[in-house]
Amino acid sequence: MSDPSQPVTRKTQQRDAIRKAFVDASRPLGPQEVLDLALESVPGLGIATVYRTLKKFLRDGVLQIVELPGAPNRYELTGLDHHHHFCCRACDRVFDVDGCPEQVADLAPAGFELEAHEVVLYGVCSSCTANG
Amino acid sequence: MSDPSQPVTRKTQQRDAIRKAFVDASRPLGPQEVLDLALESVPGLGIATVYRTLKKFLRDGVLQIVELPGAPNRYELTGLDHHHHFCCRACDRVFDVDGCPEQVADLAPAGFELEAHEVVLYGVCSSCTANG
DNA sequence: TGAATAATGAGAAGTCAATATCATTTGTGA
DNA sequence: TCACAAATGATATTGACTTCTCATTATTCA
Incomplete structure (x- = not known):
């Protein structure tokens, strides 16, 4: 389960807030939407953290990309x-x-x-x- | 038929070559593909001219945009x-x-x-x- | 609690498709 | 053929999205 090539994962407010945004929204979200929603839980959250976390969640299989014609990528929970x-x-x-x-x-x-x-x-x- | 807000359109090798690329290919083309194909007819053709011409053909209703997920826009002939x-x-x-x-x-x-x-x-x- | 280090925030920097600039070339009607 | 302006080619610039950098903060576990 643990990947020695990746640093140990810590539990943070930011990640929880981002995960919560997807669970609550129940629809694909773009980075800016994620930021807007997660800011309600974690004031001061930065867009860089959103991008970093999306990337990590992709690696971890928590999220998957939703590509749409002529629009920036959205992300959604896997397993649907x-x-x-x-x-x-x-x-x-x-x-x-x-x-x-x-x-x-x-x-x-x-x-x-x-x-x-x-x-x-x-x-x-x-x-x-x-x-x- | 003529739009006074637009300059008089001239017939050029470049535009003919770009139109020909679409007719010959019979499939949606991206700007770089258009350039590659049209270069066979007009050596020296520049990518700026391709973009300008695509835009003009869109205005004129000759072409329409094909938006695809996670990929740059393609263009195709209208009327299909x-x-x-x-x-x-x-x-x-x-x-x-x-x-x-x-x-x-x-x-x-x-x-x-x-x-x-x-x-x-x-x-x-x-x-x-x-x-x- | 404290050291080690993962994670963050802010802003700089990078990417890449698309557009603008400008000197030069070319098409067109007189 | 000429003169005018449209069109071109090379390149700089834009705009949006995304990633990187680095000093600071926060988590984890001994």
Whole structure:
């Protein structure tokens, strides 16, 4: 479990706050969003620590990257069921979407080896629809 | 047809070569790919001209942007039928994929307004499969 | 509690795609 | 052919996101 090439991990307020941000949000978060949310728990938290922690959580398998077209990377907790994402064009937040169109696997041209796929929905989320 | 806010458009070797690159390739191209392909027609072509021309072609409706997760923008000719894209992880080229999973429209959560969607396939293209 | 050292915060520095600058070249209509 | 202005090529610059540096702080365990 311990990797001798990595220093011993300590438990810190900052890391707890960052982990908590993901658990509470239940949606993919970008670095700035993580900072904004975690600042509520740890005033003074810096963006550098957010980036460092995201990187560490990736290494540790706590988080995984969510890449979206034309947008900076988001991060989400690992271990979720296969799902896709909805980007709200009004608030720029990203939400999880359950399910997956089965025919996706049939789209690949003949002779192409399909290894993975992404489905990204765009529109307006329910809270923006209500408030907008 | 002519926009008085824009200078008179001239016909140049460079623009012809860039347009030709898209027609010949029949797939989305990134700026560097465009440069590489168009250099065969116009030695000395610069990357700045490629960017300028892509922007102009976007304004003119000749090209449209293809945004892909975690990758720089590609561009493709407008007027194609609705389609999606396949990214080859070996050669990093992007190919068009005909068709669309119909159930995509059903994925959006209740209360969310779906306006558009993207489907991106990842894998190995046929030529890389053959040569790899 | 105290030494060792991991972690942090602030700001500098790096990356990389995309844009701006400017002297030179080239296309176009007269 | 000429004169004007659009277009180009080389390069500097921007802008955003991310990483690095280093002095300081905080955690851990003997």
